[in-house]
Amino acid sequence: MSSTQSLLLITLIITIIVVVMAMLLINRRQLRDIEELDNELGNMEDLHLERAIGKLDQMELAGESLATLNTWKKSYQKAAELFPEIQRLIEDGADENARYRLVKSHQSIKQARELVDSVSEDVKNSSDVFTQLLESNRENKAQYDELMQSYREIRKEILADSFDYSVALEEIENRLSAMEEDFAQAKNLSAQGDHVEAKRVLSKIRADLTALKTKLPEVKEDQHDLQTVFADQLDEIAAGYKEMRDAKYGFGSLDVLLEIRQSNDQIDRSLAALAQLDLEETSKGMKKVEKEIKTLYRILEKEYKARPFVEKNQDKLQRLLTHQQTVSQQLIKKLRHIDESYELTHGELDESRELEREVHKMDSDYIRASQRIADGRAVYSEVQDDWIKILGRLQEIGKRQQELSEAVDGLYEAEEVAQRSIKEFKQQVSLVYRHLSRQNLPGIPEGFLQMYTLVINEISKTSGELNQVRINMEKISEELVQISDDVDRLQREAEDIISSANLFELTMQYSNKFLDNETVVRARRNAMKLYDRDYNYKDALDTIATAVERAEPGSYQRIENAYYQEQKELID
Numbered sequence: 001m002s003s004t005q006s007l008l009l010i011t012l013i014i015t016i017i018v019v020v021m022a023m024l025l026i027n028r029r030q031l032r033d034i035e036e037l038d039n040e041l042g043n044m045e046d047l048h049l050e051r052a053i054g055k056l057d058q059m060e061l062a063g064e065s066l067a068t069l070n071t072w073k074k075s076y077q078k079a080a081e082l083f084p085e086i087q088r089l090i091e092d093g094a095d096e097n098a099r100y101r102l103v104k105s106h107q108s109i110k111q112a113r114e115l116v117d118s119v120s121e122d123v124k125n126s127s128d129v130f131t132q133l134l135e136s137n138r139e140n141k142a143q144y145d146e147l148m149q150s151y152r153e154i155r156k157e158i159l160a161d162s163f164d165y166s167v168a169l170e171e172i173e174n175r176l177s178a179m180e181e182d183f184a185q186a187k188n189l190s191a192q193g194d195h196v197e198a199k200r201v202l203s204k205i206r207a208d209l210t211a212l213k214t215k216l217p218e219v220k221e222d223q224h225d226l227q228t229v230f231a232d233q234l235d236e237i238a239a240g241y242k243e244m245r246d247a248k249y250g251f252g253s254l255d256v257l258l259e260i261r262q263s264n265d266q267i268d269r270s271l272a273a274l275a276q277l278d279l280e281e282t283s284k285g286m287k288k289v290e291k292e293i294k295t296l297y298r299i300l301e302k303e304y305k306a307r308p309f310v311e312k313n314q315d316k317l318q319r320l321l322t323h324q325q326t327v328s329q330q331l332i333k334k335l336r337h338i339d340e341s342y343e344l345t346h347g348e349l350d351e352s353r354e355l356e357r358e359v360h361k362m363d364s365d366y367i368r369a370s371q372r373i374a375d376g377r378a379v380y381s382e383v384q385d386d387w388i389k390i391l392g393r394l395q396e397i398g399k400r401q402q403e404l405s406e407a408v409d410g411l412y413e414a415e416e417v418a419q420r421s422i423k424e425f426k427q428q429v430s431l432v433y434r435h436l437s438r439q440n441l442p443g444i445p446e447g448f449l450q451m452y453t454l455v456i457n458e459i460s461k462t463s464g465e466l467n468q469v470r471i472n473m474e475k476i477s478e479e480l481v482q483i484s485d486d487v488d489r490l491q492r493e494a495e496d497i498i499s500s501a502n503l504f505e506l507t508m509q510y511s512n513k514f515l516d517n518e519t520v521v522r523a524r525r526n527a528m529k530l531y532d533r534d535y536n537y538k539d540a541l542d543t544i545a546t547a548v549e550r551a552e553p554g555s556y557q558r559i560e561n562a563y564y565q566e567q568k569e570l571i572d
Contacts, residue, residue, distance in 0.1 A: 143199075143202050143206075147183075147202060147205050147206055147209060148183065150209050150213070151176070151179060151183070151205075151209060154176070154209065154212065154213060154216070155176060157216070158172060158176075158216075161220070164220045164223060164224070165216070165219055165220060165223070166223070167219075167223050167226075167227075167271050167274050167275050168219050168223070168274055168275050168276075168277055170275070171275060171276055171277050172212070172216075172219075172277070175208065175212055175277075176212075178208070179205055179208055179209065182201055182204060182205045182208070183205065185201050186198045186201040186202050186205065215277055215279060218279055219274065219277070219279070222270075222274055222279070222282055222283075222286065223271075223274060225286060226267050226270055226271055226274070226286065226289075227271070230263075230267055230286075230289050230290070230293065231264075231267070233293050233297075234260050234263055234264060234293065237256070237260060237293070237296050237297065237300065238256075238257065238260050240300050241256045241257070241260075241300065244300065244303065244304065248373075248376030248378075249303050249304075249307070249376075249380065250303075250372065250376065250377045250378045250379045250380070251299070251303065251379060252379045252382070254299065256296060256299070256300075259292060259296060260296070262292075263289050263292045263293065266285050266288055266289050266292075267285075267289055269285055270282050270285030270286055270289070273285060302381045303379070303380050303381050306380035306381040306383070306384040307380045309380075309384050309387075310373065310378075310380050310383050310384055310387065313387060313391070314370065314373070317366060317387055317390065317391065318366065318370075320391070320394050321359065321362060321363045321366055321390075321394070322363075324359045324394055324397060324398060325356070325359055325360065325363060327398065327401055328352065328355060328356035328359050328401065329356065331352050331356075331401050331404060331405055332349070332352050332353060332356060334405065334408070335348055335349045335352055335404070335408060336349065338408050338411060339470075340469075340470065342408075342411045342415075342470060342471050342472070342473055344408070345472060345474045345475075346407075346474075348404050348407065348408060351400075351404065352401065352404055355397050355400065355401060358393075358397065359394070359397060362390045362393065362394070365386065365390070366387075366390065369383050369386065369387070411471075411473050414473045414476075414477065415466065415471060415473060418462075418466055418473070418476050418477070418480060419466060421480050421483075421484075422459060422462060422463045422466065422480075425455075425459050425483055425484070425487050426459055428487050428491070429452070429455055429456060429459065429487060429490065432452075432487075432490055432491050432494045433452060433494075435494065435498075436448070436494045436497060436498065439498055439501060441497075441501055441535070441537070442531065442532050442533075442535060443535040444497075444535065445497060445535045445536065445537070446535070447493075448490075448493055448494065448497060451486070451489070451490050451493060452490060454486065455483065455486045455487060455490050458479065458482065458483050458486060459483060461479070462476060462479045462480065462483060465479075496538070497537055497538075499563075499567075500537040500538045500540075500541045501531075501537045501541075502563065503541050503545075503559065503560060503563055504527070504531060504537060504540050504541045504544065506559050506563060507541065507544045507545050507548055507556060507559055508524065508527070508528075508544055510548060510555065510559060511523075511524055511544055511547070511548050511551075513552075514547075514548065514551045514552070517547075517551050519547055519550065519551070520547045520548065520551050522547075523543050523544050523546070523547030523548075524544060524547075526543050527540045527541075527543040527544040528540070530543060
């Protein structure tokens with residue numbers, strides 16, 4: 001056997017093996033499908049829905065129950081007619097599969113699957129409906145008994161506590177009567193075999209019972225609050241209001257009795273809503289009444305608590321107002337007197353007059369309030385609020401008036417200080433000028449003389465202002481600060497002139513060492529010209545110092561250091 005033949009043989013054998021294995025696998029898979037289909041068909045047949053239909057037929061259903069039964073009975077019967085065909089296809093598929101006629105078997109299985117899928121949902125729904133219909137009578141009876149028990153318990157409760165429900169008793173009875181009719185209808189429907197409609201009626205009864213049972217505690221509570229709690233509170237408010245009016249408490253434009261009548265009207269409207277079991281509307285009305293009652297209580301309490309404060313502070317406030325009016329008048333008198341001698345630059349007099357007017361107005365308000373108290377028309381809470389504000393404002397006014405008084409008191413002292421300062425400035429300026437004049441200088445620099453004249457004029461001007469009939473101390477104080485600065489500047493200028501002149505002489509003496517130096521000689525001539533003719537001692541010093549420093553670096557610095565060290569020792 002050639003190699004080619006061997007290869008073909010091996011290939012053939014492998015192909016046969018693969019084909020056989022594939023057929024075995026397909027056979028096993030299809031066998032599982034057949035078993036699954038058979039089980040599904042068996043499950044549908046095991047439901048024995050014919051028996052359920054027979055029982056339902058015996059129940060003599062009516063109405064919607066009967067219509068439902070007929071609909072699903074037809075649906076099931078149509079599906080059941082296909083069971084034999086499904087069974088045949090399953091058996092054919094199994095037979096063909098056992099004989100390894102796999103294609104034919106697959107076709108049978110496919111057809112069987114399509115039929116099973118088409119009927120299984122109808123069978124299941126039919127089973128559920130039949131079960132529900134079979135159980136509906138029993139369930140309805142149990143539900144009927146349960147609901148009837150609850151109904152009787154509610155009736156018993158209402159009968160026992162009828163007084164607590166008296167407002168809404170008629171409406172409650174109406175709703176219970178409607179439930180009685182529903183019970184009778186449910187019973188009749190069940191007797192006629194219409195269990196579906198009977199169930200719907202029982203569901204309505206359950207909802208109505210639950211709603212009524214939920215409302216009963218709220219009805220009892222609301223009736224108690226409206227007829228007892230709120231009524232008692234309004235009576236208490238009315239009695240308290242009468243006592244307070246008799247005790248001469250005022251309430252202004254507020255008509256408490258009208259507010260009480262309006263609250264009673266709202267109570268009546270809420271009771272009417274409660275009689276119809278409209279608990280939402282009842283609740284809204286009750287909230288309004290409750291809010292109004294709290295408001296009225298707060299008003300009465302506020303007025304009651306305010307009166308002791310008013311009575312305690314009435315005499316005290318009168319004394320304070322009288323005192324403050326006196327203080328205001330005295331301050332104005334004082335300021336008028338001071339205004340004759342001093343200019344009041346910050347509106348002190350106008351401010352004090354405004355404060356006096358404010359105190360006068362508060363006194364007028366106090367008098368009117370006191371009259372209302374005497375007449376029994378005072379609203380004590382309003383009086384209290386006003387008097388608290390007055391007491392606080394009086395304290396502020398008293399503090400401000402004290403500040404104004406102390407501020408003007410300082411004007412006398414300020415004038416004395418200013419006079420002393422002018423005298424001291426004159427002495428300082430005179431000393432500076434004399435000290436400079438005694439230095440045996442060729443002359444006094446023009447710049448210094450101008451500054452000296454300026455300071456003298458400033459002192460003279462301010463001195464004249466101090467001798468006027470009405471003195472502006474604020475302006476004078478500002479001028480004194482300026483004069484002080486100018487006197488200091490004048491003094492520093494004089495010292496600079498003296499130091500420059502002295503250093504010039506020392507440097508000129510030292511420059512004699514350099515008479516063979518043409519630059520120094522020329523600088524000496526220019527410096528002497530500035531010194532003797534122009535009285536420009538600073539420039540003269542700069543001229544000779546620069547030349548000497550060039551001729552001998554560091555020399556001028558030594559001269560200067562030695563000079564200032566000597567001056568320091570003289571001072572010490």
